[in-house]
Amino acid sequence: MKQYELVETEGPVLLEDVFPHDNVPLILFNSNFTDTINGEDVTFDLAHLTERDLHITDTTFRDGQQARPPFTVKQTVDLYKFLVRLSGPNGVVRNTEFFVYSKKDRDALEACLEVGAEYPRVTGWIRADVADLRFVEKVGLKETGILTSCSDYHIFMKSKMDRRKAFEKYSAAVGAALEAGIQPRCHLEDVTRADLDGFVIPFVQNIMRMSESVADELKPKVRLCDTMGFGISYPGAALPRSVPKLCWRMVHDAGVPPERLEWHGHNDFHKVLINGMTAWLCGCNALNATLLGIGERTGNPPLEGALFEYIGLTGGTNGADTLVLTEIAEYFEKEIGYTIPNHQPFVGRDFNKTRAGIHAGGLYQDHRIYNIFDTEAILGVPPLVAITDKSGSDGVAYWVNSFLGLKGKDRLRKSKLVKIMRWVTDEYDVHGRTTAVSDVEMGNLVEEHLPETYFEKVKQDNPS
Amino acid sequence: MDDIAARVKAVVGRVLKIDPKTLKDGDHFVQDLGAESIQSIELVAEFEDEFDIEMDEDDALGVQRVGEAVEFIRKILED
Numbered sequence: 186m187k188q189y190e191l192v193e194t195e196g197p198v199l200l201e202d203v204f205p206h207d208n209v210p211l212i213l214f215n216s217n218f219t220d221t222i223n224g225e226d227v228t229f230d231l232a233h234l235t236e237r238d239l240h241i242t243d244t245t246f247r248d249g250q251q252a253r254p255p256f257t258v259k260q261t262v263d264l265y266k267f268l269v270r271l272s273g274p275n276g277v278v279r280n281t282e283f284f285v286y287s288k289k290d291r292d293a294l295e296a297c298l299e300v301g302a303e304y305p306r307v308t309g310w311i312r313a314d315v316a317d318l319r320f321v322e323k324v325g326l327k328e329t330g331i332l333t334s335c336s337d338y339h340i341f342m343k344s345k346m347d348r349r350k351a352f353e354k355y356s357a358a359v360g361a362a363l364e365a366g367i368q369p370r371c372h373l374e375d376v377t378r379a380d381l382d383g384f385v386i387p388f389v390q391n392i393m394r395m396s397e398s399v400a401d402e403l404k405p406k407v408r409l410c411d412t413m414g415f416g417i418s419y420p421g422a423a424l425p426r427s428v429p430k431l432c433w434r435m436v437h438d439a440g441v442p443p444e445r446l447e448w449h450g451h452n453d454f455h456k457v458l459i460n461g462m463t464a465w466l467c468g469c470n471a472l473n474a475t476l477l478g479i480g481e482r483t484g485n486p487p488l489e490g491a492l493f494e495y496i497g498l499t500g501g502t503n504g505a506d507t508l509v510l511t512e513i514a515e516y517f518e519k520e521i522g523y524t525i526p527n528h529q530p531f532v533g534r535d536f537n538k539t540r541a542g543i544h545a546g547g548l549y550q551d552h553r554i555y556n557i558f559d560t561e562a563i564l565g566v567p568p569l570v571a572i573t574d575k576s577g578s579d580g581v582a583y584w585v586n587s588f589l590g591l592k593g594k595d596r597l598r599k600s601k602l603v604k605i606m607r608w609v610t611d612e613y614d615v616h617g618r619t620t621a622v623s624d625v626e627m628g629n630l631v632e633e634h635l636p637e638t639y640f641e642k643v644k645q646d647n648p649s
Numbered sequence: 650m651d652d653i654a655a656r657v658k659a660v661v662g663r664v665l666k667i668d669p670k671t672l673k674d675g676d677h678f679v680q681d682l683g684a685e686s687i688q689s690i691e692l693v694a695e696f697e698d699e700f701d702i703e704m705d706e707d708d709a710l711g712v713q714r715v716g717e718a719v720e721f722i723r724k725i726l727e728d
Contacts, residue, residue: 577686578686578690599690600690600693600694600697600706607687610687
């Protein structure tokens with residue numbers, strides 16, 4: 186075994202090429218990986234990953250809305266406008282999709298089209314029924330998802346068909362879309378428990394053949410739908426659950442180029458984002474997601490998580506406005522009445538709030554110790570401390586100085602805050618409190634014990 | 650016992666609720682006198698009030714024994 190010697194340094198080595206703090210931590214690869222497919226070793230090329238047009242697609246209004254009471258038309262348009270700002274001019278969030286069946290669906294869709302934004306593009310979603318295409322034509326969409334469920338659970342048990350009937354029905358719907366000048370996007374529902382060689386690949390090969398002579402903008406897209414969250418990202422896992430192998434076979438055996446291949450997952454086994462990310466790495470250019478990860482049962486990949494993976498992978502936002510995420514979270518809570526779990530990454534009330542005194546101590550010294558990145562610059566949310574019995578003097582000092590907006594040498598020393606610290610300590614030790622001290626209570630304590638500093642802050646916050 | 654030592658022990662007695670007469674220079678604030686984290690900060694605050702001084706907080710919190718506190722404050726007063 187090689188012996189490693191201690192390397193002493195003049196100061197801390199912060200690995201800022203990976204953890205720049207003013208940006209999202211970067212996801213760097215220094216090797217490709219291989220897997221064995223049909224007895225052959227295949228290599229997944231990660232070195233050229235960022236040369237592909239990786240992007241996010243949105244299904245907040247389709248799969249997301251399926252899992253909750255419906256949005257009003259106004260809420261849909263407001264959220265769409267947030268998505269426009271989030272996406273930015275380069276289409277990081279490239280598409281979004283809508284139901285087209287009810288008048289309310291179409292009203293919402295048309296109101297979003299009226300926004301006139303380039304991204305995210307408005308697309309539809311229909312069953313594999315030729316007649317349903319008229320709804321898409323009526324609203325003038327250029328692309329629609331088509332439900333092409335591909336496991337025998339769906340073909341036989343749900344749709345009461347056999348494979349031949351499904352094959353013909355789906356192919357007919359795709360053919361009709363092409364004829365109507367609408368780009369079909371085949372949603373291979375339940376693909377992670379489907380017969381790849383016996384149904385999925387023959388069907389996809391067929392639609393690829395059908396579209397050989399059509400214009401590029403009409404060629405079918407294929408969405409791999411991990412409907413029940415069965416997908417597995419681990420190298421070596423077997424089909425049909427293996428995400429890498431599914432992606433590889435779609436590209437190499439079914440002939441779908443990465444630019445027309447998309448992943449859609451569910452979180453039933455807590456794997457939703459990592460599976461989506463794996464699909465990005467292994468051949469899908471598009472990752473389908475929803476705001477806050479809402480979606481059928483356990484949800485879809487959270488779009489905000491996908492965006493931070495995108496930034497980590499590519500090294501930049503490509504014009505996406507990450508600050509909008511905090512506005513979206515506030516909108517969901519205040520206008521829609523949706524409760525975001527406090528601990529949800531990036532958008533939950535407590536995502537960067539520490540309750541541990543020892544962590545607050547670290548934050549007090551330097552944000553970089555306990556903040557994932559500069560959350561104030563990237564999300565508009567500075568790192569926070571919740572005051573409990575575990576906060577300690579560092580927690581109280583951090584809270585008060587943050588509240589008063591005092592930094593560096595202007596920060597109040599702990600000895601000046603000792604009465605507030607004593608009050609907090611006694612709440613738990615003497616009065617047996619079991620809840621966190623609220624921000625209002627803390628503000629009142631500052632007003633009581635540091636009146637001059639408090640009113641100086643009030644004056645600064647309200648200059649008029 | 651000089652005046653500074655007496656005043657330091659009076660503060661320690663008041664904050665930690667101990668009879669100042671029982672305090673010895675070698676008493677360790679935490680191990681012998683049972684000072685809790687917040688009481689260490691209360692001691693710093695009370696010393697600053699008593700002697701009308703401002704102490705470097707990290708250095709002050711690093712002082713472990715009563716006699717060390719006396720010398721720490723004496724030095725600040727002399728400077």
